[in-house]
Amino acid sequence: MESVQPTVFNPAQLYLLDVFSRIKSDEELNDIKQLVSDYYAKKLDAHLNQLWNEGVLDQKRLDEINDMDLHQWLREQKDKDNLAV
Template sequence: METTTLNRTQVHLLQMFQVDSSQEGLDELKALLYSYYSKKMDTCLNELWDAGILDQKKLDELNNMDLHKL
C-alpha cells in the first residue's frame, strides 16, 4: 500500500477537527472554505477577463463543451 504524506494545510485541518467534531462546526467550516475559494476563483476570473484571455465568446464555447471528457 502506498503511503500518503499530508501537507501543512491538511494537517492543520485535521487538528482543527479534533476541537469541534459537531455537524454544525463542519457546516460552518464548509461554508467558510466555499466562500474563500469562491472569492479566489472570482479574482482569477476577473484577471483573465481584464487581460482579454476570457470573454463572452470563450464562456459560450466552454458552456457547450463536455468538460468531463477533458
C-alpha cells in the same frame, strides 16, 4: 511483502487536523465546509476576473465553454497528459 510508508503531513494538513479535531457538531462542520467553499469560490472569481481583464476570457469564449461537454473535455486533457508522460 510491501513495506508501508508512514504518512507525512505538511504544516497546513497538521493545522487542519487540529482544527477539525475540535469540531463538536454537524453545525460546526457545515460552517467549516461553507468557509472552505467560500474561500475557493473567492479565489476562482478573482482568477476569472484576472483572465477577463487580460483578454484571455471574453463573452465569445464563455459561450463556447457553455456549449462544451466539459466532462469529455477533461477526459481528453487527462488522456493527453498521460500520453505525454
